[in-house]
Amino acid sequence: MPDLGRAALVTSFLLLVYAMTVGAFAAWKGRKRLAESAQNALLASFAATLVASVLLFAALARHDFSFQYVADHTSRELPLGYTLTAFWGGQEGSLLLWLLVLTGYAVAAVLTGRRAGREVLAWVVPVLGLVGTFFSLLLVFVASPFATQAAAADGAGLNPSLQNPYMAIHPPMLYLGYVGLTIPFAFAMGALLARRTDERWIVATRRWTLAAWAFLGFGQLLGAHWAYVEIGWGGYYAWDPVENAALMPWLAATAFLHSVMIQEKRGMLKVWNVLLVVLAFGLSLFGTFLTRSGIIQSIHSFTQSSIGPWFLGFICLITAGSLALIFARLPLLRSKTRLESLVSREATFLYNNLLLVALALTILWGVVYPILSEAVTGQAASVSKPYYNFFLKSFGLPLLVLMGIGPLVAWRRASLRALGRTFIWPLAVSIGAGAGLLALGAGRSLIGVVAYTFSVFVLASIVLEFARGTAARKALGDLGWLEAFSSLIARNRRRYGGYVVHASIVLLAIGVTGSSLYGTTREARLAPGESMTVAGDRLLFRGYETTLESNHRAIRAVVDVYRGDKYLGRYKPGKNQYFAEDQISNEVSIRHDLLTGGDLFLIADQVNGNGTVDLKALQEPLVNLIWLAGFVFIGGALIALWPDAREQRRLAERYAGATARV
């Protein structure tokens, strides 16, 4: 079976090399059958990669420890679910997942991307082939998941942090996001190579970009929740380089999703848009490099390996090649229209873009600086939380308020009188809310009050947008309020889906502000029968409980929680001792208060031999809004992604005659 796996990967590699080289030749010389053949090679590479993936899954399920990968990342006692998710728990499996998702996306994008035009599609195939060739090369020559050994009696097991249900969904989500950014990149480069700088590549990749961006965003929230419930320090985001690695391409893609609307509506920012696509894709490669190279110390870097130089070389090649191509096509990318006013919707999009890119680049510098510093001086410098928090406030708060301003400003230009009329209600509501918060004592954090006031402003502007839009639609025809509301969304899904996503970002901002600026932490060493108090709740330590599971021993501190005389429940923070892995993990216990959105977060920091426990308790106000934001985010993304029959008919008419399968 390992031979078949290796053969499938070699087949995939050869097919991708074919798609890259023959596809480029066919596009260059304009050979139809060769171009079709290269496209088919791309489709066949997916089938070959799928065979390799199925074989690895089978080896994991059968505990076939003659596979080095299976022996390194699983054990006999590991539950089946985690045994299967170990597919992406290590270096080689992760790279295989990258290739599987990439070839899967490539098949779907090529088969549905006819609107890009046959001459553009002919160039998209070799670009996708190039990226696929790189990953399959790593899998065949550098990090094969099918390396074999003398079958061991048992495996080394899986890192305890990865033994969590989120392991089944968080990494695949992130990969769908990271890898999905290859599609807009390939179509943008295809359009430039074919010298077609019209909107066809944007139309063809609109949904792919949005889907990749949504996966990346939701994947990060899942990761944050995983960290919150599993890592056990009471937080959800630590500015870890690998967390930042996913945030950076998401910020660049967010900027692109906004600026591309200006290109569609005004024919402007063509150079900026292709630069953003390259930046987003480059950052997604950089993110994979950070996670997989072992160059940084991170909780996410599960392996040390030799693939770093390969990745760096490929990132340099992609960046230099893309920039050279953009430079060569500059005359074709010049826009004929100009910004009419600095007070217009497109201007607010531009400001939003500058802030998003500035935030992404400052985070990039924070990630890269310690690596560069170590390379130059031999000493690792660290960039810590205050650096990131400073830039998050400096760029994040203006971004937040721009989310409220943008929708209220008209395209092209807005007069002061119109601005006054549209802004009055959101301004009044937000100033009222700010004053109310100060009166309630929220003033102990000025930044907190500012963030909440801005959040209320954005929410008020979104509600106003929906209300005014519904009223306008109602006035147009004989419609009830509900009909008018649904027709408003159905007629402009991207805009109103976008507003729902904005609402999710506001929820996120409120949750982050509440939990990080208004939380309470208490620590105490308690003997059985002793208690401590946090934010008005009394925590009574009753003693320990120990249970034996298939692959670990669980020790739990039993804590009863009271508010006044009212018993709120029994909570059991503790530790797991894993046998095969010879590791101990922290297992937290959380009391969710759905009414206030806050959590009581309990950590048994130290389980002491004399029967006492070092208990850490955190009261985290509004933290559940962060997770709620995830669902709202997905809802907004789905609205924006939902097919619009009217739009499809218009595009079909526009591109009639210019589309065909290669």
Add this chain to the structure above:
Amino acid sequence: MTVALVVGAVLAVACVVLVALPFLREPRPESDRLLQPDELEQRRLALAEQRDRSLAALKELEFDHRTGKVSDDDYRELVGPLRRQAAEALRALDLRAAPTGERVRSRG
């Protein structure tokens, strides 16, 4: 081992057939040129994009005006140029769509 060999052989043959399919399907095609839109087609595409952009901008302006984001003065100032742009793109597309004789007549 035998199963692996069979699966491997089937995979390899299927891949080769798929890659060779365009040549197997059309061994002697009339033309093997990858068709590219000519100048006329590209111009038509540019005009269609321009038309859609102008019509969408008009629609957006009407909606912004109805919801109070655009004042009456701004609306009156902006609507004229947008209508002209949309009309020009529509006229140019109509001219391209019309048969040659008709095009000459309409010019003349």
